[in-house]
Amino acid sequence: MKNKKIIIIGGGVIGLGLGWQLAKAGTSVSIYERDEAGRAASWAAAGMLAPLAEAHTEEPELLKLGCQSLARYPQWVAELEADAGMPIGYRMEGTLIVGLEPDDTHQLRHLYTSQQNLGLDVEWLTGRAARAIEPALSPRLTAAIRCESDHQVDNRLMVKALQRAYQKCGGALHENNAVEAIHIENGIATGIKTLAGEKHNGDVIVLSAGCESAQIQGLPDDLRPPVRPVKGQMLALQMEAGITVKNVIRTVRARYPTSVYLVPRTDGRLIVGATSEEMGFDTRLTAGGMFELLRGAWEAVPGVYELPLLETWTGLRPGSRDNAPILGETPVESLIYATGHYRNGILLTPITAYEIAKLILTGETSETIVRFRLERFLR
Template identity: 90%
Template sequence: MKNKKILIIGGGVIGLGIGWQLAKSGAAVTIYERAQAGRAASWAAAGMLAPLAEAHIEEPELLKLGSQSLALYPQWVRELEAAAEMSIGYRVEGTLIIGLEPDDTHQLRHLYASQQDLGLDVTWLTGRAAREIEPALSPRVTAAIRCESDHQVDNRLMVKALQRAYQRCGGVLHENSAVESIHIENGIAAGVKTRDGEKQNGDVIVLSAGCESAQIQGLPDAIRPPVRPVKGQMLALQMEAGITVKNVIRTVRARYPMSVYLVPRTDGRLIVGATTEEMGFDTRLTAGGVFELLRGAWEAVPGVYELPLLETWTGLRPGSRDNAPILGETPIENLIYATGHYRNGILLTPITAYEVSKLILTGETSETIAPFRVDRFLA
């Protein structure tokens, strides 16, 4: 198995994470990356590791997968930081989900009840108790839910570390090298062709091209992964003395079109996100998007009004039809999918990397990822 030649399409956290695990075990791995590794959704993300705060009662399988991946994080961080000799900014302060008026409190109570039904580790706080934890919060905060076990990582540091760790154990990375098509022969994936005409044979092909995974040619339409881009606008502020937060803050806004989150980084940046827009591959920032982010952040933490605005950007989440990732074998032999991680790809990187690399090395799909195969979408 270790002598297999593995070709990975896409060098985001998912492709790099799988590539690193495989290269570490001695496999011959090549990643083809259309532009620069780790500069797409994996760069744009907020880095929240938040299965509880993101939990939706109607998505129990996804909640389970997210919680399993979160549990792997401490070991993942230790291994990755040692291999890359750099920090990836892992923080364990937790998340406060806050409401700002009575309607929000009703919505928070509903969320809290759902979380309790699921047996999640959450605590109800009054507005005052929330402000004791985070004094910069608005005096308008009516109530909050504390999710102590939701953590965060600096995703931009994580992609750098993954690239370094991958290349240090012999992984090959071709940047500015877009794969045009996957070559399939008699129902077996046999290689890839790049846009500049290079053909490469491989024993296993992994498709992890994020929101562009459905664009690769050569796949029969029936098994094309149903992944689409979902735009998110983001911005970063510079925290200053007196206007700092330690926890991730998320708002619940019953009467507004948009809630926001504020994610404090160890380097003093405060990431504010994010819009959720079905705009195809459009990556333009809009006045309305930035306005809503700033308004939401200011309502939660009024002091942000004074903070320097450092950066604005957009990213495209790879959204699948049911919001869950698409992982594992496909009806085409030797073709593996690892895509569609939507709003949880940073959280789901360790479990995806460990499970997909194990599948490639042993040929066995674990029960953990079996529910996420592309089969679920096939008629």
């Protein structure tokens, strides 16, 4: 496989992460990216690595995959920081999920019971105990759950590091070069055609175009990955002396439409997110979205009222039909999917990159990803 040519469509964390692993293994890799690499969902994300806080009883396989990916993060960070020669802001302080009134406490209890039933390592805290850990939290706090093993990474630094490591290892990056179609001949993917009209042959084609993965032409309709955009609005504040947090804070708000999270970065930024909206490819910020985020952040950490507002943005999560990623072989020979990572793509980058690289290099799909193939939607 080392002499073969791999083409990756889309240069987000998934395409770059996979490309880096393949280039490092000595294969010839080309990434075709419509815009600037890593500036779509991978740039917009909050960088939480939070399988425990995100645990849903109805998604046990996804939880397992998330935990497996989180377990590989220390190795991933060490390898990437060494190859790229830069830090990526990996932090291990953990997550506090907080409630602010009795209805929230009921919801927190329900979540805590589910987490315990799933055997997760979580701790119930009184409001007072949570405030002892994070003094900036509101005195109104009724209770909290501590998920110590949920971590975070600075996803924008990770994007930059991945791009650098990929290119250092010899990977070719073609930015501002959108792919229009995948060429399929007799059931085998043989290459791509760019929007500029160029044709490129490849021995393996990987589709990792995030929320636009279903828009690429040339795929039979029934084999298009069922991925749609799910809009998230975000903002960043500048932390100041006396108004700082160290842990990731997530709210549970039983009576409001939007729960929020606050993610402290090492450079002093405090990321506040996120709405979750089914608005197609609409990326406009709205007054309502910003209002919900600011209200939620202010209720949990009242001091944010004083903080300078640095930035606002939106991003589109690549959501699959069952919220889990679509990974691995497809019924078209030599066509591989690595898409649909929805709200967990930063968390799932290491496992996706390591496992899909292994599949391409050895031809074998590991137990870890076998149940995430497109096949599950075709039955």
